[in-house]
Amino acid sequence: MLSRNGNSVSTGASVAETLAATLHSVLGGESGGLHEPLFGGKEKEYVTQCIETGYVSSVGPFVDRFEAELAAYVGAPHAIAVVNGTSGLHLALVAVGVQPGDEVIVPALSFVATASAVRLSGGIPHFVDVSPDTWGIDANYLRDYLRAALIPSGNSWINKITGRPVTAIVAMHTLGHPCDSAGIAVVAGEFSLKFVEDAAESLGSFSRDLHTGLAGDVGVFSFNGNKTITTGGGGAIVTRDASLAARMKHLSTTAKVPHRFEFDHDLVGYNYRMPNINAALGVAQLEQLPDFILRQRALYSKYEGAFEDLGLGDVRSESPGTASNYWLQALLLTPEVANNRDQMLSVCLDEGVPVRPLWKPLNTLSPYRDCPSDDTPVVNDLYARVICLPSSASLA
Amino acid sequence: MLSRNGNSVSTGASVAETLAATLHSVLGGESGGLHEPLFGGKEKEYVTQCIETGYVSSVGPFVDRFEAELAAYVGAPHAIAVVNGTSGLHLALVAVGVQPGDEVIVPALSFVATASAVRLSGGIPHFVDVSPDTWGIDANYLRDYLRAALIPSGNSWINKITGRPVTAIVAMHTLGHPCDSAGIAVVAGEFSLKFVEDAAESLGSFSRDLHTGLAGDVGVFSFNGNKTITTGGGGAIVTRDASLAARMKHLSTTAKVPHRFEFDHDLVGYNYRMPNINAALGVAQLEQLPDFILRQRALYSKYEGAFEDLGLGDVRSESPGTASNYWLQALLLTPEVANNRDQMLSVCLDEGVPVRPLWKPLNTLSPYRDCPSDDTPVVNDLYARVICLPSSASLA
Numbered sequence: 001m002l003s004r005n006g007n008s009v010s011t012g013a014s015v016a017e018t019l020a021a022t023l024h025s026v027l028g029g030e031s032g033g034l035h036e037p038l039f040g041g042k043e044k045e046y047v048t049q050c051i052e053t054g055y056v057s058s059v060g061p062f063v064d065r066f067e068a069e070l071a072a073y074v075g076a077p078h079a080i081a082v083v084n085g086t087s088g089l090h091l092a093l094v095a096v097g098v099q100p101g102d103e104v105i106v107p108a109l110s111f112v113a114t115a116s117a118v119r120l121s122g123g124i125p126h127f128v129d130v131s132p133d134t135w136g137i138d139a140n141y142l143r144d145y146l147r148a149a150l151i152p153s154g155n156s157w158i159n160k161i162t163g164r165p166v167t168a169i170v171a172m173h174t175l176g177h178p179c180d181s182a183g184i185a186v187v188a189g190e191f192s193l194k195f196v197e198d199a200a201e202s203l204g205s206f207s208r209d210l211h212t213g214l215a216g217d218v219g220v221f222s223f224n225g226n227k228t229i230t231t232g233g234g235g236a237i238v239t240r241d242a243s244l245a246a247r248m249k250h251l252s253t254t255a256k257v258p259h260r261f262e263f264d265h266d267l268v269g270y271n272y273r274m275p276n277i278n279a280a281l282g283v284a285q286l287e288q289l290p291d292f293i294l295r296q297r298a299l300y301s302k303y304e305g306a307f308e309d310l311g312l313g314d315v316r317s318e319s320p321g322t323a324s325n326y327w328l329q330a331l332l333l334t335p336e337v338a339n340n341r342d343q344m345l346s347v348c349l350d351e352g353v354p355v356r357p358l359w360k361p362l363n364t365l366s367p368y369r370d371c372p373s374d375d376t377p378v379v380n381d382l383y384a385r386v387i388c389l390p391s392s393a394s395l396a
Numbered sequence: 397m398l399s400r401n402g403n404s405v406s407t408g409a410s411v412a413e414t415l416a417a418t419l420h421s422v423l424g425g426e427s428g429g430l431h432e433p434l435f436g437g438k439e440k441e442y443v444t445q446c447i448e449t450g451y452v453s454s455v456g457p458f459v460d461r462f463e464a465e466l467a468a469y470v471g472a473p474h475a476i477a478v479v480n481g482t483s484g485l486h487l488a489l490v491a492v493g494v495q496p497g498d499e500v501i502v503p504a505l506s507f508v509a510t511a512s513a514v515r516l517s518g519g520i521p522h523f524v525d526v527s528p529d530t531w532g533i534d535a536n537y538l539r540d541y542l543r544a545a546l547i548p549s550g551n552s553w554i555n556k557i558t559g560r561p562v563t564a565i566v567a568m569h570t571l572g573h574p575c576d577s578a579g580i581a582v583v584a585g586e587f588s589l590k591f592v593e594d595a596a597e598s599l600g601s602f603s604r605d606l607h608t609g610l611a612g613d614v615g616v617f618s619f620n621g622n623k624t625i626t627t628g629g630g631g632a633i634v635t636r637d638a639s640l641a642a643r644m645k646h647l648s649t650t651a652k653v654p655h656r657f658e659f660d661h662d663l664v665g666y667n668y669r670m671p672n673i674n675a676a677l678g679v680a681q682l683e684q685l686p687d688f689i690l691r692q693r694a695l696y697s698k699y700e701g702a703f704e705d706l707g708l709g710d711v712r713s714e715s716p717g718t719a720s721n722y723w724l725q726a727l728l729l730t731p732e733v734a735n736n737r738d739q740m741l742s743v744c745l746d747e748g749v750p751v752r753p754l755w756k757p758l759n760t761l762s763p764y765r766d767c768p769s770d771d772t773p774v775v776n777d778l779y780a781r782v783i784c785l786p787s788s789a790s791l792a
Binding site: 116 | 444448481518620621663667671673751753756
């Protein structure tokens, strides 16, 4: 392969230097963190209102407003603001009925929270591979896998090998790019699985006009500091199901039974409500979401142009039929240069360019490596070949 | 009994009116909520700094500063800021080694989070009575109870009836008033119990010069909107034990193993870190804590004077040997008027005076009523007789 200036870049060092130089050329000087928030709206105004009115905690007008405006944006009848995405996933799994000892189908490619939320609910992650196209679970692969791995037992399905019930599936929209959640919903129905969408990374991403998070029973967003919009720490749950929404809101507020003065709680509940001061940030950020997505699309185009003829690999583009928020820009290295991944990451970091790999496959982590898992060749290949690129909206 | 004006107040209605009128006389006009925050310091300045620097999430200078300043204030070598008190209790119980199926001794008098945190850890609450003096667990009662209820088994102790190991105790400092945590620590040692202090309500409260939260293995504070200081939502863990502190911090940050770019996680961890924007509020609030406590002491004196000769009951004062933060002012009704408690609460609420009872005894709530429990006559009596009074610092 040839570098920009026509020289051979076959050594690891030169490949790494090419990557760093290309990123420098796209980004100019300081690139800050990997995905830094941009506060260009009414953040200060709204947060100041919280302090002036005294409403900073789990009850307040910005919580209601954030929930209403988020619901309107994604097209969900119900949205519940929670303390972070992990808590939202935990709450969703409990609410759809995951019981201790149940297995929950999870992609081996995700941030660890997808698996730890399953453990928080008492469930056991059961890992599957992802599609090389969407980088999320593929519906047809899933059907074939479940047909081979499960057997029916009464109204539910059990893992042939462990004998444990498999009661739910979590699909994740990797780096913001929608997976085939409509197809997965069909397969979930065939195997009586509850379907939770881990949409932590995909606020603003649509698949055939349906916002991510709405194809299954529950969808969960994250507003951590590195997400498309941030509330400092926070998350939200969306659902079409009114009774599920009521149950999740009840569980998120310590399962307190409404009463004028008594403290009665009818279930083991959680303290998972988003504080008003965090929701204030969220309302201001949501107002800028369309702009943030335009910026990410522009940043994608910059990267796409810069890497086009370099031979290092392809910048991840949205899949057919989807509109992605391009949360985290990513370069899929060619197999030829992928064995230089670590050196490329190190050189970029040495030169002040914030990059990172994908997450280690969850089925290789010590707390999860004994969990049930399919072979995951696509996950392993993506992990070995992807480098995530600086993706702050300010870079566009 | 006689009302202020010398008339008999033997009917429920007149007792209730006397209470409402007395509270009106102490509080003047608007009394707002039961315990509203007071933002009289640098809250806006610090929160604005977060927005201007972009540090709003789980890493940031205010998180470090809040931890350091909180540790200095309470005299703890280690403090870890977390997302709320419930999460802090959960993390503490996991970190001290509570295993699924273990029983954890818990007072039947507490906010439900004390019990739900035990369930989150997989443990089973085992309820005990409290002292009529401190309203928290009494060390001598505890020793007698555990001697009767447990038998030794190897290095640990098991519940004679259920056969389950009893591995930890949580003591709570009710309404901010310290219980005898030093004495409880001795008893915990005798029965090989780990000791977690639920100090959610007691920031600023000391027992013989030791701040609450430091007598056991771990102490947990809450900074919910109704607490002495608030971070919107938030909590903190303090400990003297460096290895326990390191373990809790690791668990609170998804158990991520430090690495320049890899995402490796060596335990099932949690997403429990306090965001920087919430910590910014906390730093500003902590600067005002001594003033807030003086205000609460002044408010206590006002109430004490107002209720002195009314015959309704006594305003809760700090126990001998303790300095209380007087988080929530409380009136202990005389047995003669206590059967009018509900009417008194209702009339006050009707007249816009925010009051509430104590929490329903935890061993009577449906999710916990089948858990092991001693008889709890003191808890039942306090629940029947206590009315919590408006306690915002602004009222002093």
